[in-house]
């Protein structure tokens with residue numbers, strides 16, 4: 001199977017699985033007549049997405065513990081699950097513009113997250129040579145993995161990719177914040 005298909009297909013399927021999960025959960029909420037749960041999923045989803053940013057704290061050395069690679073995986077999983085819950089939450093109404101813009105940003109950001117994951121895998125592969133040299137020069141395995149991880153997220157295509165993922169994440173955060181403030185102030 002061509003590499004492109006082997007790598008891109010699972011990521012595309014994960015994206016479709018997100019949409020599918022939203023439809024199933026929404027159906028179940030209606031079936032069991034507990035649609036009100038959707039209101040509270042806004043809070044739960046937000047908490048998951050915010051918690052997924054522990055990766056950023058680690059990357060910027062605001063916290064010192066934890067494997068960056070594992071924390072990035074945590075970012076990806078929590079953001080994915082958070083997105084599912086937020087999309088179910090969003091399904092309850094279509095009145096206000098701001099939260100819907102936030103939803104679009106969310107959809108784009110998850111998609112761009114998967115693109116980043118793909119690029120990062122390639123960047124990692126192209127650093128295989130540096131890994132070999134470092135290991136041969138006597139550095140220990142864990143140190144090499146950490147060093148190369150941060151190299152991988154800053155080289156080549158990843159650098160351009162960040163121009164999409166980060167500003168969209170920022171817009172998503174801003175629009176969500178405005179929505180949450182509006183809800184707190186006017187209860188709607």
Ligand code: HEM
Pocket residue numbers: 039042043044046086087089090091092093094095096097099100102103106176179180183187188
């Ligand atoms: C602390 C987090 C959140 C809380 C407490 C919250 C609360 C609410 C409430 C109470 C409503 C219903 C408003 C009404 O009845 O008119 C609502 C609607 C909505 N929320 Fe949230 N929400 C949160 C986070 C989010 C986030 C992060 C998003 C974006 C992805 C979002 C997207 C939406 C959308 C699209 C609607 C429907 C708006 C409409 O057209 O009326 N919410 N939210």
Ligand code: HEM
Pocket residue numbers: 049055056057059060072075076077079080082083106109110111112113114116117120153162165166169172
């Ligand atoms: C709610 C949706 C998401 C938001 C708001 C979001 C936000 C962010 C932010 C702010 C960063 C920058 C970290 C930093 O430089 O400090 C980041 C990095 C990253 N995200 Fe997401 N993300 C989301 C979903 C995803 C998903 C679903 C994936 C993959 C499946 C993903 C993959 C990545 C990758 C690979 C990085 C790059 C690591 C790096 O540059 O250091 N993201 N994300």
